[in-house]
Amino acid sequence: DNMIMSLSEEDALWLNTNRNALASNYKARIAKSIAGYREATSLKTLAKEVGMAVLVLGVLILIITMLSRLFRRFGTRVDSWEGTRLKGIHIRNYELFNSRREVAFIQSVLTVVKWLLIMLSVYLALPVLFGIFPWTRDFSETLISYVTSPVKRILRAIWDYLPNFVTILVLVVVFRYIIRFFHFLKTEIERGALRLPGFYADWANPTFQIIRVLILAFMLIVIFPYMPGSDSPIFKGVSVFVGVLFTFGSAGALGNVVAGLVLTYMRAFHIGDRVKIGEVSGDIIERSLLVTRIRTIKNEIISVPNSTVMSSHTVNYSSDAGTNGLIIHTTVTIGYDIDWRRVYELLQKAAAKTKLLETAPPPFILQVSLDDYYVSYQLNAYTKHPNKQAVIYSNLFEEIQDTFHEAGIEIMSPHFYALRDGHKMNIPESKFQARSGDEGIRVRVDRKDI
Structure with a gap:
C-alpha cells in the first residue's frame, strides 16, 4: 500500500474533530473521487463520450449544410427578382442603385450573414464538444468566457452610463426646442409678420444660422463631460490635435466666412443685382459664406472670394434703379x-x-x-x-x-x-x-x- 496523506491531532483540532473521524472523512472522499475517475475513464464512458462528440459534429455539419442550402435558395430567389421586385433604389431623380447593383448588394449581405451564422454555430458547438470529455472541460469554460466576459462588461458599462445618457437626451431635447423657437422667429421675420426696428428681413436667415451654430457649440460644451471617455488623455489629445488642424488649416476659409457675414449685414448687394466688383462686372447669381459668384454679360461665371470683395470697392447699379x-x-x-x-x-x-x-x-x-x-x-x-x-x-x-x-x-x-x-x-x-x-x-x- 502507498501512503497518500497523514493527519495529526493538530489538523483535527483546527477542524473541531478528532483524528480518526477526520481520517475516515478524507478516506471516503478520496475513494469517491477515485471511483468517479475510474468511471469517467472507462471504455464504456469513453465510448459514450465519443458517440456524443460524433453526434455534436453531425448536428453541426447538418446545421452548416442547411444554412448553405437556405442561403443558396435565398440567392436564387433574389436573382429572380431583378427587374421585377428589385427595380433599383432612387432618391428623387438620382439612381443610387440600379436593379443589378441592388441584387449584387443583397447577395453580398446574404453571404456575410451566412458566414456569420456558420461561425456562430461552430463557436457554440466547440464548448459543447469540449465539455463532453473531462480533460477538455477547462477549454469549454475558457471559450465560453471569451464571449460572456466582454458581454458582461459591455452590459455593465451600458447600465452605468444610463444616467449620463438620459442627461444627454434631456439636454438635446431642450436645445432642440430652443433652436425651433429661433427658427419660428426667423420665419415670422421673413414673412413680414414680425418687424424689428433696424432689422431687415434678409438678415433673418444668416442671423438664425449664426445663433444656431452658437447654440450647438454651447450644447456640445455642456454635453462633453457626460460623453463616455471624455476624461481619458487620448480623447483630450485627439480633441486638441483636431482643434490645431482646424485652426491652421482653415485660416483663409475663416477669413472668407467672416467677410461673407460682414457682407450680409452690409447689404451691399442682393441676388440678381448688376454690380461691379473691382474689374468684374455682371449679375450676382450666388452669395455664400465663402465666395460670391457673378455672371458677366458674356455668360461667364466668375467666383470672387468674399475676402477679395471686402477689400475691393463695389458699385451696385441695381440698388436704387427700381425707385x-x-x-x-x-x-x-x-x-x-x-x-x-x-x-x-x-x-x-x-x-x-x-x-x-x-x-x-x-x-x-x-x-x-x-x-x-x-x-x-x-x-x-x-x-x-x-x-x-x-x-x-x-x-x-x-x-x-x-x-x-x-x-x-x-x-x-x-x-x-x-x-x-x-x-x-x-x-x-x-x-x-x-x-x-x-x-x-x-x-x-x-x-x-x-
Missing part, C-alpha cells in the same frame, strides 16, 4: 459751328427713341468741357433696367447716329487751323453776321513769278 432709376450716360463731341441748342434737341430726340429708357424723369444734357476744337456734350437718361445696360447703350448709340445723320450733322471732333485775315469764323450764323469783305484771304500772283 429713382439708373442714369445711363454717354459723351458726344460736336464742333463749335453747331448751335448747342440744336445738339440738345437732337440728343433728347435720340434718347426718346431708345428702348428701355424712361421718359420721366426726362433725359438731360450737360456740357462737360469746352475743348480747343469742339464741345463735349454728355447725354444722361434714366432706366429701370440696370441688367440690360449693354443693350441700352447699343440702342442709344444707334439712335444718336441716325438722328444726327438725318439732321445732316457729322459726329466728329474737327481740328481747325485758322488764319484770321478775312477767314470766316467758326461761329453759328445765327450768332454772327458776316461783314463785307469777308471773302477770305487774297493772294496776289505776278506773271513773272509763274
Whole structure:
C-alpha cells in the first residue's frame, strides 16, 4: 500500500474533530473521487463520450449544410427578382442603385450573414464538444468566457452610463426646442409678420444660422463631460490635435466666412443685382459664406472670394434703379459751328427713341468741357433696367447716329487751323453776321513769278 496523506491531532483540532473521524472523512472522499475517475475513464464512458462528440459534429455539419442550402435558395430567389421586385433604389431623380447593383448588394449581405451564422454555430458547438470529455472541460469554460466576459462588461458599462445618457437626451431635447423657437422667429421675420426696428428681413436667415451654430457649440460644451471617455488623455489629445488642424488649416476659409457675414449685414448687394466688383462686372447669381459668384454679360461665371470683395470697392447699379432709376450716360463731341441748342434737341430726340429708357424723369444734357476744337456734350437718361445696360447703350448709340445723320450733322471732333485775315469764323450764323469783305484771304500772283 502507498501512503497518500497523514493527519495529526493538530489538523483535527483546527477542524473541531478528532483524528480518526477526520481520517475516515478524507478516506471516503478520496475513494469517491477515485471511483468517479475510474468511471469517467472507462471504455464504456469513453465510448459514450465519443458517440456524443460524433453526434455534436453531425448536428453541426447538418446545421452548416442547411444554412448553405437556405442561403443558396435565398440567392436564387433574389436573382429572380431583378427587374421585377428589385427595380433599383432612387432618391428623387438620382439612381443610387440600379436593379443589378441592388441584387449584387443583397447577395453580398446574404453571404456575410451566412458566414456569420456558420461561425456562430461552430463557436457554440466547440464548448459543447469540449465539455463532453473531462480533460477538455477547462477549454469549454475558457471559450465560453471569451464571449460572456466582454458581454458582461459591455452590459455593465451600458447600465452605468444610463444616467449620463438620459442627461444627454434631456439636454438635446431642450436645445432642440430652443433652436425651433429661433427658427419660428426667423420665419415670422421673413414673412413680414414680425418687424424689428433696424432689422431687415434678409438678415433673418444668416442671423438664425449664426445663433444656431452658437447654440450647438454651447450644447456640445455642456454635453462633453457626460460623453463616455471624455476624461481619458487620448480623447483630450485627439480633441486638441483636431482643434490645431482646424485652426491652421482653415485660416483663409475663416477669413472668407467672416467677410461673407460682414457682407450680409452690409447689404451691399442682393441676388440678381448688376454690380461691379473691382474689374468684374455682371449679375450676382450666388452669395455664400465663402465666395460670391457673378455672371458677366458674356455668360461667364466668375467666383470672387468674399475676402477679395471686402477689400475691393463695389458699385451696385441695381440698388436704387427700381425707385429713382439708373442714369445711363454717354459723351458726344460736336464742333463749335453747331448751335448747342440744336445738339440738345437732337440728343433728347435720340434718347426718346431708345428702348428701355424712361421718359420721366426726362433725359438731360450737360456740357462737360469746352475743348480747343469742339464741345463735349454728355447725354444722361434714366432706366429701370440696370441688367440690360449693354443693350441700352447699343440702342442709344444707334439712335444718336441716325438722328444726327438725318439732321445732316457729322459726329466728329474737327481740328481747325485758322488764319484770321478775312477767314470766316467758326461761329453759328445765327450768332454772327458776316461783314463785307469777308471773302477770305487774297493772294496776289505776278506773271513773272509763274
